[in-house]
Amino acid sequence: MGPGREAADAAALLDGFSACLSGLGLPLARATTHAPTLHPSFRWVMRVWHPGASSLALRRRHGIESTPTFHGNTVERVVETRTPFRCRLDGDGPLPFPVLGELRTEGLTDYLIVPLRAARGRMGAASWATARPGGFTPIEICTLLALVEPFSLLFEIKALDDMLGAVLSAYVGRDPARQILTGTVRRGDVRLMRAAMMLTDLRGFGELSDRQSPDRVVAALNRMFDAIVPAVEAEGGEVLKYIGDGLLAVFDADRDEAEARSAALRAAEAALDALATLRNGDRAAFEVGVALHVGEVAYGNIGGGDRVDFTAIGRDLNVLARVERLCKTYNTPLIATDTFIDGLAHALEPLGTVALRGFSERHALFGCRRTAPVGAPAA
Structure with a gap:
C-alpha cells in the first residue's frame, strides 16, 4: 500500500508486487493480471511476469470473449463466478482448462487465479503459479488470498490510469x-x-x-x-x-x-x-x-x-x-x-x-x- 501507490502503471505494480513476494520466499514462477479496457482496437490487457524480467503486455482484441482463448478458460471462470480457482498441475491427470495443460508443459506444478473486483461491476483477474515440487503450501495460498483485496484496490487505480491514457491517445493522439x-x-x-x-x-x-x-x-x-x-x-x-x-x-x-x-x-x-x-x-x-x-x-x-x-x-x-x-x-x-x-x-x-x-x-x-x-x- 506504500510503494505500490508510487508505481508508474499497472505493469510496474505487477512487477514490484511479484518481486516483493519472491523476496519474501514465495516460489513464484509466473504471475499475471487480466483487465478489461476501453480502446478501439483491443478489449482486454493481459500482463505476464516471470522472475528476473519485466512483465509482458498481451492485448486481446474485441470479440475475444467468444473465442477459445477466453471462453471456457480460467479468466472467464473467475470473472463469472467471482470466486478463486486453484488447480494442482503436477501429475498426469486430466485438467479442466486448456491453458492449464500449457502451464503443465512448461513445468509448473500449482496454479491459483483470483477475481479482482473494481467499481461499477467491472471484474479483472490475477494469477500466480509455481514450479516447486509439491506446489504452494497452505500458508502460501492463504497469504495470496489475504493480499487479493489490497492488491485489487491499487490495481484498479493503475488500470484506470492506463485506461484513461489509452482512451485519450485513441481519441486525441499520443x-x-x-x-x-x-x-x-x-x-x-x-x-x-x-x-x-x-x-x-x-x-x-x-x-x-x-x-x-x-x-x-x-x-x-x-x-x-x-x-x-x-x-x-x-x-x-x-x-x-x-x-x-x-x-x-x-x-x-x-x-x-x-x-x-x-x-x-x-x-x-x-x-x-x-x-x-x-x-x-x-x-x-x-x-x-x-x-x-x-x-x-x-x-x-x-x-x-x-x-x-x-x-x-x-x-x-x-x-x-x-x-x-x-x-x-x-x-x-x-x-x-x-x-x-x-x-x-x-x-x-x-x-x-x-x-x-x-x-x-x-x-x-x-x-x-x-x-x-x-x-x-x-x-
Missing part, C-alpha cells in the same frame, strides 16, 4: 494525451511547434456518401485510414485530427527538421502505395490527395464554456489546405511545397509556381507527375 494528463486542460493552453505536416483528402466523398448507406461509408473510410495511419505511425508521425474524409498528421521538426520532412515524405509515399494495393483488391477505389508542407503549428485547447477540443491552427496549416486542393487541379495524388522539399532527395517533379489564395508569397510545387497545363492556378 502527444496531446500526454499533455492533457500532465495538466494542459485549460481553454487557451496551446503548444507551438515546428512540424512537417501531412494532409489527406478523399476524392469523390460526396458521391460515395450519396450512393452508399452510412454504415458502408464508415466502413470504407475505416479501410482507407487503415492504409494511411500505419504509414504515418511507422515513421514516428502523430495523427492530430481526423477531418471527415481526411486526416492531419504532424512530424515533430523541433529537433531535426530535415529528418522530420524525410519521414513525412516516406509516410506519404507508403500510404499511397498501401492505398494502391487496397484499390486493386477492394471494390472501393480510393483516390486520395496528399499535401506536404513544413511550418509552425499551434495546437491545444480551443472551445467555449465547458466544451473544448484539442485541435490545431496556424498560418502554415492554411497553406497546407490550399496546396491539398491543387492535387485535383494537377491530377496528382501528392504535392509538396518548395519549403518542404528544400534539400531533400526526392523523385517528385516540378509542377509550377503558384500564388495561393489569401497569401502574398508564391510557392513552387512538386508532385508525382505533371499532367496539368502550364500556368499557375489559384487555390
Whole structure:
C-alpha cells in the first residue's frame, strides 16, 4: 500500500508486487493480471511476469470473449463466478482448462487465479503459479488470498490510469494525451511547434456518401485510414485530427527538421502505395490527395464554456489546405511545397509556381507527375 501507490502503471505494480513476494520466499514462477479496457482496437490487457524480467503486455482484441482463448478458460471462470480457482498441475491427470495443460508443459506444478473486483461491476483477474515440487503450501495460498483485496484496490487505480491514457491517445493522439494528463486542460493552453505536416483528402466523398448507406461509408473510410495511419505511425508521425474524409498528421521538426520532412515524405509515399494495393483488391477505389508542407503549428485547447477540443491552427496549416486542393487541379495524388522539399532527395517533379489564395508569397510545387497545363492556378 506504500510503494505500490508510487508505481508508474499497472505493469510496474505487477512487477514490484511479484518481486516483493519472491523476496519474501514465495516460489513464484509466473504471475499475471487480466483487465478489461476501453480502446478501439483491443478489449482486454493481459500482463505476464516471470522472475528476473519485466512483465509482458498481451492485448486481446474485441470479440475475444467468444473465442477459445477466453471462453471456457480460467479468466472467464473467475470473472463469472467471482470466486478463486486453484488447480494442482503436477501429475498426469486430466485438467479442466486448456491453458492449464500449457502451464503443465512448461513445468509448473500449482496454479491459483483470483477475481479482482473494481467499481461499477467491472471484474479483472490475477494469477500466480509455481514450479516447486509439491506446489504452494497452505500458508502460501492463504497469504495470496489475504493480499487479493489490497492488491485489487491499487490495481484498479493503475488500470484506470492506463485506461484513461489509452482512451485519450485513441481519441486525441499520443502527444496531446500526454499533455492533457500532465495538466494542459485549460481553454487557451496551446503548444507551438515546428512540424512537417501531412494532409489527406478523399476524392469523390460526396458521391460515395450519396450512393452508399452510412454504415458502408464508415466502413470504407475505416479501410482507407487503415492504409494511411500505419504509414504515418511507422515513421514516428502523430495523427492530430481526423477531418471527415481526411486526416492531419504532424512530424515533430523541433529537433531535426530535415529528418522530420524525410519521414513525412516516406509516410506519404507508403500510404499511397498501401492505398494502391487496397484499390486493386477492394471494390472501393480510393483516390486520395496528399499535401506536404513544413511550418509552425499551434495546437491545444480551443472551445467555449465547458466544451473544448484539442485541435490545431496556424498560418502554415492554411497553406497546407490550399496546396491539398491543387492535387485535383494537377491530377496528382501528392504535392509538396518548395519549403518542404528544400534539400531533400526526392523523385517528385516540378509542377509550377503558384500564388495561393489569401497569401502574398508564391510557392513552387512538386508532385508525382505533371499532367496539368502550364500556368499557375489559384487555390
